[in-house]
Amino acid sequence: MAENPQPARYRPRTDILGLGDPFYDAVAPASFPAHILRFRNDHAAAQIGIVSGDGTADTLPLTDEAWLDHFGRFAPLPGSIPQPLALRYHGHQFQSYNPDIGDGRGFVFAQATDDRDRLLDLGTKGSGQTPYSRFGDGRLTLKGGVREVLATEMLEALNVPTSRSFSLIETGEELVRGDEPSPTRSAVLVRLNHSHVRIGTFQRLAYERDADAMHRLVDYVLTRLHGRTPGSTPAIDLFDEVVGRVATLAGRFMAAGFVHGVLNTDNINVTGESFDYGPWRFAPIWDVGFTAAYFDHHGLYAFGRQPDAMHWNVMQLAVALRTVVDAPPLIEVLETFPERHATAAAEALLWRLGVRPIDPASDRALADALTTALATSHMPIDDFFFEAFGGWLPEGDDWTAFENVRALLSEYRPRRDRSHSYWSDGTPCSILIGEVEAIWAAIAERDDWTPFHEKVAAIRRMGQALA
Structure with a gap:
């Protein structure tokens, strides 16, 4: 599925330990009855010097079994955090303050420097109970893990800052959930983040006047x-x-x-x-x-x-x-x-449209015209950006709502051409709810992972066309 990136050096870090005990609790991971590797993000792993097989100089060589050991059983990575840390925080949940939360089914268990010299965390979801689990079992459904991989892959392709789904391992437990058919399959997810420090982390300290x-x-x-x-x-x-x-x-x-x-x-x-x-x-x-x-x-x-x-x-x-x-x-x-958001939204819309910005005022005018036309036309979002990439709008009745957009686009130039084979596809790559449910149905009913892996590959191919 993944490209073959040049591995970075493995540079473990332990910076989070400098914050001290008020910020986390040392915890132990759950012991799972099974460890079946369902997804491994080799591209992300290479960016922090973690590669499979024999590795290269200055990388951390991980065999498949070592991968399961570190990302399913959570044996410490060499030189990094010696024990998993459940982070403490509070938060507004639907704008109601809750001081009784924290990492209830996850922890940070390693840090490393990536190929851009950024400090990154490896954190989990579904890795067992912590002091903040309250009445939860600390687990993650396999469906939840599959959905998270699909979300992060799609957002990364669409140039949205996001955590990276690093590893998904099925864990062999049957979970009962009130909002989906039960019992259902279980998993543990590892994600790669620039940070797990939340706004709620600051809120807890303010609440405690520390x-x-x-x-x-x-x-x-x-x-x-x-x-x-x-x-x-x-x-x-x-x-x-x-x-x-x-x-x-x-x-x-x-x-x-x-x-x-x-x-x-x-x-x-x-x-x-x-x-x-x-x-x-x-x-x-x-x-x-x-x-x-x-x-x-x-x-x-x-x-x-x-x-x-x-x-x-x-x-x-x-x-x-x-x-x-x-x-x-x-x-x-x-x-x-508000001003920073409006500027960022215009830049993001022009990026997805595949045109180069001109100046803030013109770019904002184009963005406003575009969102107005999308809202009034009810054209599918993915279809619009697939057809219009590069700034050339098709003719026809379906496009009459975009005449103002067409006029404004006459001043813009493409930021890249449509030579990638993706643009020859008949339809855009998307991941709407029906597609997610179909991918999960194949796994749940037949243990068929082919549609899942094919979708990840298709999303990455779209990302290459857009980049």
């Missing part, structure tokens, strides 16, 4: 994750970074037609990557009221309300940072969110 720990966390995020030297106001510098990155993420969600479903403050990290995928969906058409979660009865996290939700979330970070800094400079930065 200014010393807050200063320590600000320094960790600013220096280790954002690579900045602290100035006279490190908390303001940090907040500015987070506001910009979250605004960018919100803009790219919209261009991708993606609905996360659960944009709680414990699901928003401070490096601006989307992660922790539950009831996600891609919107078939530009419908601002489209929701992903069946329990989002009021549409709080509907497609078109995601930018507002992200703005609200970073406002909660500002409230938490009041523990260590005065409000006025935080408010000043917070007020930049």
Whole structure:
């Protein structure tokens, strides 16, 4: 499935240990009855110097059995964190504050430097109970793992900052869930993230009025994750970074037609990557009221309300940072969110449309015209961007709603051509809910993983055409 990337050097890290005990609890992974490897992201593994087989110089050579040992049984990776850490945090869940959460079915168990010199975490989902599991079993359904792989692969291809699904291992347990047919199959997922520090991590420290720990966390995020030297106001510098990155993420969600479903403050990290995928969906058409979660009865996290939700979330970070800094400079930065989001959304739409930006005003005008036409025409989002890539709109009755877009596009030039074979396909690559359910049905009914692997390969091929 994966390309054959040049492996990076394996450079293990333990930076998170410098935060100290107030930030996590050392835990033990669950013992699973089986370990069946269902997905391995060789491309992501190569970027942190972890490769299968014999390896090359300065890489960590992992055989298939060693892969299962490290990413299914969680034997420590050489030179990295010696024991898994369940992270502590609070969060607003559907805008109601909850101080009784934390890593309830996951942990961070390794850190490494990637081929871009970024500090990355290897974290889990479904790895067993922790002090924050409450009444949960700490497990992940296999269907949930399959869905997360598909979400992260599609978002990466569409240029959305996201965690990477690193490994999916079926674990041989039967799980009972109230919202899907049970018993169902189980799995443990490993994801590669630039950070697992959430807005909710800061909220917990504010709740506990722990200014010393807050200063320590600000320094960790600013220096280790954002690579900045602290100035006279490190908390303001940090907040500015987070506001910009979250605004960018919100803009790219919209261009991708993606609905996360659960944009709680414990699901928003401070490096601006989307992660922790539950009831996600891609919107078939530009419908601002489209929701992903069946329990989002009021549409709080509907497609078109995601930018507002992200703005609200970073406002909660500002409230938490009041523990260590005065409000006025935080408010000043917070007020930049709408403009930064609008700019990021326009850039993301032009990227997906395959044209080069001209200037902010023109780009915003084109983006506004495009979203208006998509909303009024009800043209499928994936179909539009497939047909119009490069900035050349087809003629015909189906395209009359896009005449204003066509006129504005006359000033734009393609950022790449349509020579990739993907553009000769009859239909675009997509991953709408019906396709997800069909992929899962093949696995659940016949243990047929062919449609899953074929879809991952198709998504990566589309990503190559868009890149």
